[in-house]
Amino acid sequence: MKDQLIKALACEGRVRIYVVNTTGLVNYAQKQQDLWPTASAALGRTLSVASMMGANLKSDQEKITITINGGGPIGTVMADAYYGGNVRGFVGDPHIMLQYNEDHPLANKLAVGIAVGKEGYLEVKKDIGMGKEDFSGRVALQSGEIGEDFAYYFALSEQTPSAVSVGVLVDTDNTIIASGGLLLQMMPDATEDDIRKSEEALRKLDNMSNLIRDNVALEDILHSMFDDIKILETTDVAFVCNCSKEKIINAISLMDASEIQNMIDEDHGAQATCQYCKKEYQISEAELQDILKDKAHVVH
Incomplete structure (x- = not known):
C-alpha cells in the first residue's frame, strides 16, 4: 500500500x-x-x-x-x-x-x-x-x-x-x-x-x-x-522537505557580523545540516564574505 x-x-x-x-x-x-x-x-x-x-x-x-x-x-x-x-x-x-x-x-x-x-x-x-x-x-x-x-x-x-x-x-x-x-x-x-x-x-x-x-x-x-x-x-502524500542553500544563506545573514567573521577566520566556510531531511550544505568562505558585504551595505 x-x-x-x-x-x-x-x-x-x-x-x-x-x-x-x-x-x-x-x-x-x-x-x-x-x-x-x-x-x-x-x-x-x-x-x-x-x-x-x-x-x-x-x-x-x-x-x-x-x-x-x-x-x-x-x-x-x-x-x-x-x-x-x-x-x-x-x-x-x-x-x-x-x-x-x-x-x-x-x-x-x-x-x-x-x-x-x-x-x-x-x-x-x-x-x-x-x-x-x-x-x-x-x-x-x-x-x-x-x-x-x-x-x-x-x-x-x-x-x-x-x-x-x-x-x-x-x-x-x-x-x-x-x-x-x-x-x-x-x-x-x-x-x-x-x-x-x-x-x-x-x-x-x-x-x-x-x-x-x-x-x-x-x-x-x-x-x-x-x-x-x-x-x-x-x-x-510524502515526506517533502523544502530546504535549500538559499534558505541557509538567509539564516546566516541574520547572525551577527562577528559570528560570520569567526566562521571565515576559524573554519574558512560553514557547513549546515537540515534537521528534517539531513541534507548537508557547504557555504564557502567567498559566500560568507558576500554575506558580510551585504550586511555592511544594509547597515550603511
Whole structure:
C-alpha cells in the first residue's frame, strides 16, 4: 500500500473523516534521522495528524507548523504540513527507546507519553500566506500520547469535537512496519444520533497501525465504519522537505557580523545540516564574505 490520504463525509455530510497511510514517509524519516522506536512512534503519530490537517488547507500558499514539547527526554517534536497532506518533521532526540512496564495499562507498548512528557504544550500555527493574518492555537498536553492531545486541541482551540486515532508499528531493526491515522470530526449540524453512530464505529475499529499492517484498504476502513460514506478526494502524500542553500544563506545573514567573521577566520566556510531531511550544505568562505558585504551595505 502506498502512502495515501482520503477525505470523506458520513451521516449526510454531518461527519467529516480523514484517513491516512504514512508508512513510507515515516520510514523515510526513520532512515534519514536514525530514529529509535519510541522516537519513530512519536514523530510518526505527529506526522499522521499533520498530514490530515494539511489536507484541509485551501491553497499551496498555506502551511501548518506543529510544535509539541512536554518536558520529556525526546525534547521538541516538530512537524510542518502542506496543502494536500505532504509533511516533514523531526524530534529533538532521535535516540529514544522506552516501553511501558507490565503493570501499566499500555504494557509493553512504546512509551510515547513518557518520551514526550505532559508538562508542556501542543501548539499549532497556520501560515495563511499572501499577507493574511496567521492563526495560532496552543493547549496544555493531556498525556503526551499525541492522539488524545490533538483531540483536546481540536475541541478547545478549533471548537470541533474530534476523535483521533494514530499508530506506528516498529520492527526489531527499527524500520516501520505500519503507520497511519484517522481523524473524525463532528460538523456544526451533527445530531445526537450522528455522535452515537460515530462513537459506535470508533469503538469497533481496530488500531490504525494494525489495519494498515494487515493491508486493509483505506476505503474499506471507512466503509466498515459508516453505511453512507462519501469519498471526496484521494491524495498521495510524502515526506517533502523544502530546504535549500538559499534558505541557509538567509539564516546566516541574520547572525551577527562577528559570528560570520569567526566562521571565515576559524573554519574558512560553514557547513549546515537540515534537521528534517539531513541534507548537508557547504557555504564557502567567498559566500560568507558576500554575506558580510551585504550586511555592511544594509547597515550603511
